[in-house]
Amino acid sequence: MPRAWTVGLTVAALAIALVLPFTLSNFRLFQFSQVFIYAIALLGLNILTGFNGQISLGHGAFYAVGAYTTAIMIDQWSVPYGWTIPVAGVTCLVVGFLFGIPAVRLEGLYLALATFALALAVPQILKYFEHWTGGSQGIVLSKPNPPWGLPINPDQWLYFLCLALLVALFVLAANLLHGRTGRAIVAIRDNAIAAQAMGVHTALYKSLVFGVSAAYTGVAGALSAVTIAYVAPDSFDVFRSITFLVGIVIGGLASISGAIFGALFIQFVPNWAQDISKAAPWAIYGVFLIGFMYVMPRGIAGSLRLAAARWLRRRAEPVASATGSRR
Amino acid sequence: MDTLIQQIVSGLATGGIYGSVALALVMIYQATDVVNYAQGEMAMFSTYLAWTLLNAGLPYWVAFVATLAIAFVGGVLLERILIRPVENAPVLTIVIVCIGLLVILNSVAGWIYSYIQKPFPSPFPSKPIRVGNIYFGAHDLGALAVTLLVLAGLYVFFRFTTLGLAMRAAAQNPVSSRLCGIRVGWMLALGWGLAALVGAVAGMMVAPIVFLDPNMMAGILIYAFASATLGGFTSPGGAVLGGLIVGVIENLVGTYVKFIGTELKLTVALALILIVLVVRPSGLFGRAAVHRV
Numbered sequence: 001m002p003r004a005w006t007v008g009l010t011v012a013a014l015a016i017a018l019v020l021p022f023t024l025s026n027f028r029l030f031q032f033s034q035v036f037i038y039a040i041a042l043l044g045l046n047i048l049t050g051f052n053g054q055i056s057l058g059h060g061a062f063y064a065v066g067a068y069t070t071a072i073m074i075d076q077w078s079v080p081y082g083w084t085i086p087v088a089g090v091t092c093l094v095v096g097f098l099f100g101i102p103a104v105r106l107e108g109l110y111l112a113l114a115t116f117a118l119a120l121a122v123p124q125i126l127k128y129f130e131h132w133t134g135g136s137q138g139i140v141l142s143k144p145n146p147p148w149g150l151p152i153n154p155d156q157w158l159y160f161l162c163l164a165l166l167v168a169l170f171v172l173a174a175n176l177l178h179g180r181t182g183r184a185i186v187a188i189r190d191n192a193i194a195a196q197a198m199g200v201h202t203a204l205y206k207s208l209v210f211g212v213s214a215a216y217t218g219v220a221g222a223l224s225a226v227t228i229a230y231v232a233p234d235s236f237d238v239f240r241s242i243t244f245l246v247g248i249v250i251g252g253l254a255s256i257s258g259a260i261f262g263a264l265f266i267q268f269v270p271n272w273a274q275d276i277s278k279a280a281p282w283a284i285y286g287v288f289l290i291g292f293m294y295v296m297p298r299g300i301a302g303s304l305r306l307a308a309a310r311w312l313r314r315r316a317e318p319v320a321s322a323t324g325s326r327r
Numbered sequence: 328m329d330t331l332i333q334q335i336v337s338g339l340a341t342g343g344i345y346g347s348v349a350l351a352l353v354m355i356y357q358a359t360d361v362v363n364y365a366q367g368e369m370a371m372f373s374t375y376l377a378w379t380l381l382n383a384g385l386p387y388w389v390a391f392v393a394t395l396a397i398a399f400v401g402g403v404l405l406e407r408i409l410i411r412p413v414e415n416a417p418v419l420t421i422v423i424v425c426i427g428l429l430v431i432l433n434s435v436a437g438w439i440y441s442y443i444q445k446p447f448p449s450p451f452p453s454k455p456i457r458v459g460n461i462y463f464g465a466h467d468l469g470a471l472a473v474t475l476l477v478l479a480g481l482y483v484f485f486r487f488t489t490l491g492l493a494m495r496a497a498a499q500n501p502v503s504s505r506l507c508g509i510r511v512g513w514m515l516a517l518g519w520g521l522a523a524l525v526g527a528v529a530g531m532m533v534a535p536i537v538f539l540d541p542n543m544m545a546g547i548l549i550y551a552f553a554s555a556t557l558g559g560f561t562s563p564g565g566a567v568l569g570g571l572i573v574g575v576i577e578n579l580v581g582t583y584v585k586f587i588g589t590e591l592k593l594t595v596a597l598a599l600i601l602i603v604l605v606v607r608p609s610g611l612f613g614r615a616a617v618h619r620v
Contacts (some may be wrong), residue, residue, distance in 0.1 A: 051551030055419055057364075057426070059440065102605045109362045110608065112422050113552055114600055116364065120549045121597040128590050242426060249423055278442075279434035291428070293420050294412060 005308070013260075017163055020306075026155040030227065031267060033155075035222045036162035036262035040169055042247040044216025050254035051177060052209045054103065058115030060240030062092045062214040064233075066221025071139040071231045072132055081144050081226050085165075086259065089215045090224035096214020097173030100207030119241040126233035137231030141225065158227045165223065166224045169216060174256055176212075185209055186254075217244075239282075244284045249292050252299025261300040329460050334578045341536070342574020345483035346463055346567040347529040348544075348551035349558065351522040351546055352477065353566040356500040356555075358518035361410065363506035364425040366551070367544030368432035369405075373398040373527035374534045374543075378447060387450045391531060395524050400522025406516040436541040447534035470532040477528050478567055481521070485563075494518060546593060550577065553596040556603045558611020569611065573599065 021029055047058045069088040073079040079087075099118075103111050126133050133139065146157035176182055187195035188202055195200045213295050225231050251262025265288075270281035296303050348366060355363045363369075373394055380390035409428060414422050451469035455462040485491035496504040497514035505511050530544070537543050549571055558569025573596070580595055609615040 049419065053419070055422055057422070102601060105608065106604055109360075109418055109422070110556075110604055112418075113362060113556070114597075114604060117552060117593075120545060121593040124591055124593050129596075138343050174419050239430075242430060245423065245426060253419075255378040277438055279438035282430045282434035283438065286427045286429075286434065289427030289430070290409065290424050293416075293423050297420065 003116045014167070021156045021159050029159045033159045033162045033227050035263045035267045036166040037220045037227065038247060038266055039259045040166055040223070040246060041217045041220035042259040042262045043170065043173055044213045044220065045244050046248045046253065046255070046259055047173060047177070047216065048209055048213035050248055051182070052185050052206065053188065054210065055112040055207060057112050057245060058117045058119035058241050059217050059244045060236050060238065061118045062096060062217040063221035063224070063240060064122050064126065064236035065095055065219030066092050067225040067231045067236070068133060069218070070222040070225040071141060074141055075139045076132070079231040082219065083228070084163070085219060085222045089219040092218025093211045093215035097207050097211030098211025099214070103210060104203045104206045105148065119238040120168065123237050124237065133233065136233055138230060141229040143229045144226065162223055162227065165219065169219065170256065196258070235268060243285070244288055249289055250299055254303030255299065255301035258299050258301035330582070333461050333463070334582050335575055336463055337409035337467050338575035339571055340464070340471045340574070341577070342571035343471045344529050344533045345547065345550045345554045345574055346570020347474050347525050348547060349554035349566040349570045350563055351525040351529070352555045353560055353563050354518055354522045354525070354558050357563070358515050359410070359414070361421050361425065363522065364422065365428035365432060366522065367548030368429045368452050369398070369402065369523050370530035371541060371544045372436055373401070373523065374447065374530035374539060375436055377527070377531050378445060378539055378585055387448065391450070392395065394527055394531065398527035399520040400521070402497035403520040405523070406519035410519070411512065433541050434453045440541070442541060445539040447531070447539045449535035466535055472531055473528065477525060481525070482499060549593055549596045553599045556600050557610055559610025561614050562612040564609065565610060565612030567611040
C-alpha cells in the first residue's frame with residue numbers, strides 16, 4: 001500500500017476516534033475503551049508470536065499480572081492510578097523477561113506447552129495469595145474522575161486515556177519493528193540459525209522480545225483494572241489467553257494494524273453471539289480460528305492489504321499497457 | 328505409614344489416567360509431530376457420548392465398547408478433515424487449529440449438555456477393598472487395571488501386528504514407508520483414532536471421580552502434559568511411567584506439603600513442566616531431538 005494511503009487512513013481513523021466520545025452513550029464508550037485495551041494486549045502478543053515466532057498460549061497471565069499490580073497498589077497502598085500503569089508495565093517486563101529465559105531453550109511446541117500450563121495455573125495462584133488478591137472475591141476499585149477539572153465525564157476520560165496510550169504504544173511498536181531491531185526480530189522467526197550467523201544475539205533478543213511483549217500486555221491489564229474497576233481471578237483463566245490468540249489470528253499475524261481489527265472482533269462478536277447461546281461465542285471463535293487458518297492465514301489486515309494491492313495493480317495496468325512501459 | 332501406602336495407591340490410580348492421556352498425546356506427537364491440545368476435550372466429549380448411551384439404557388460395558396468405537400471413528404475423521412489440510416504448515420498453524428478444535432468441542436458439549444456437573448457411574452463396586460489396615464477404593468484399583476489393560480493391548484498391537492509395524496514405520500520415516508507401499512496418510516489417521524480411543528478410556532475412568540462437565544479435562548490435560556514431558560515426548564512407555572510418577576507426586580505433595588495442599592495443584596504441574604523442560608528437555612526416557620542444519 002502506498003505510504004500516503006496508510007497515513008490517510010490512520011488520520012481518518014484517529015479523527016473518528018476523537019469524535020466518537022461526544023456522540024456515543026457511556027456504555028458504548030466503555031466498550032470502545034475495552035477495544036483499545038485489547039488492541040494493546042494483542043499488539044504485545046503479536047510482537048512475540050507474529051513477528052518473533054514464539055508461540056504463547058499464556059498471555060492472559062501477563063494481563064493478570066498487570067491488572068493485579070495496579071489493583072493491589074491502589075487497594076493496599078492507595079497509590080494514584082496514573083502511577084500504577086507504568087509500574088505494571090515494568091513489572092510485566094521483568095516477569096516476562098525472566099519467563100523468557102527458560103523459554104528461549106524451548107522450541108515452538110514446547111514453548112506453547114509451557115505457556116499453556118502457565119495460563120491454566122494463573123487463577124489458582126491468584127486465589128492462593130488471598131491476603132493480597134482478595135481470593136476469589138477479587139478487588140473492587142472505584143472509577144477515577146477526570147483530572148485538571150476537565151469538563152468530561154469519567155467514561156470519556158478513560159476513553160481518552162486508553163486512546164492516548166494506544167497511540168503512544170503503537171508508535172513505539174512501529175518504530176521498534178520497522179528498524180534494525182525489528183528486522184532482527186523477524187529474522188529470528190524466519191531462520192534462527194541464519195540470524196545467529198549474521199550476528200544477532202538470538203537468546204538475548206528472544207527473552208527481550210518476551211519481556212516487551214509481556215509489558216504491552218501488562219499495561220493493557222492495568223488499564224482494564226482501572227476501567228472495569230474490578231479484578232477477579234476467574235476472569236484471567238485459560239480462555240482469556242485463547243481469546244488473545246483468536247484476536248491476533250483474526251486481525252492478522254505479524255501486522256501492527258491487525259491488532260485493532262482483532263480487538264474489534266473479540267470485543268463485539270461475542271456480544272452478538274451471546275444472544276444465540278452461552279456457548280455460541282466460543283463455538284464461533286473455534287470455527288473462525290480454523291477457518292482463518294485455512295482461507296485467510298494473514299487475517300483481516302493481511303487480506304485488506306492484498307485486496308488494496310490487487311486493486312491498485314488493476315488500475316495501474318491499462319495505463320501501463322497504453323504507454324507500453326511494460327514488457 | 329498406612330496413609331503413605333494409601334496415598335501412593337490412589338496416586339497410582341490417578342497417575343494411570345494421566346498416563347493414558349499422556350500416551351494419547353505421545354502417540355499423536357510421534358506420528359505427526361503435533362501436540363494435540365484438543366486431546367482432553369476429545370476425551371471429555373467421548374465421555375458425554377458414553378453418558379448419553381448409558382442414559383439410553385445400555386449396560387455399562389456395552390456402552391463402554393460402543394463409545395470406544397465412536398471415539399476411534401471420530402478421531403480418524405478429525406485427522407482427515409481438520410489436520411490433513413495443514414499437515415505441512417508451520418507449527419503455529421497446527422497449534423491454532425488444535426486450539427480451535429478445543430474450544431469448539433468444549434462449547435458444543437456445553438451447548439448440548441449444559442455446564443451443570445453430572446454424576447458418571449463407575450462399573451466397579453463402591454465398597455472399598457481392605458488389605459490389612461489399609462482401604463483401597465475399588466474404583467481406583469479398577470481404573471488402574473483398565474488403564475494397564477489398554478496399555479498392554481496397545482503394546483501388543485504395535486509390537487506384534489503388521490498394521491502396528493506399518494504405523495511405527497510411517498511415524499519414523501514417512502518417505503521410505505511410502506516407498507514400501509504403506510499408506511502413510513491413513514496410518515496417521517489411524518494414530519489419531521487410537522489416541523481418541525485411549526482418551527475415551529481415560530475420560531470414562533476419571534469421570535466418576537471428578538464428575539462430568541465440559542471443563543473436567545483441563546486439569547487432567549495439564550498433568551498429562553507434565554507426564555509426557557517428564558517421560559519424554561518420544562517415548563510411549565516413558566509417558567505412562569511419567570503419568571504414574573506425576574500422580575504419586577501430586578498426591579504426596581498434596582498430603583504432606585502443607586502450604587501447597589490441593590489449592591496449588593495446577594501450579595505444581597506447571598513447575599514440573601518448567602523444571603523438566605529446562606533441566607532435561609527430552610524427558611527421562613526420550614531421545615534428544617537432533618536437527619540437521
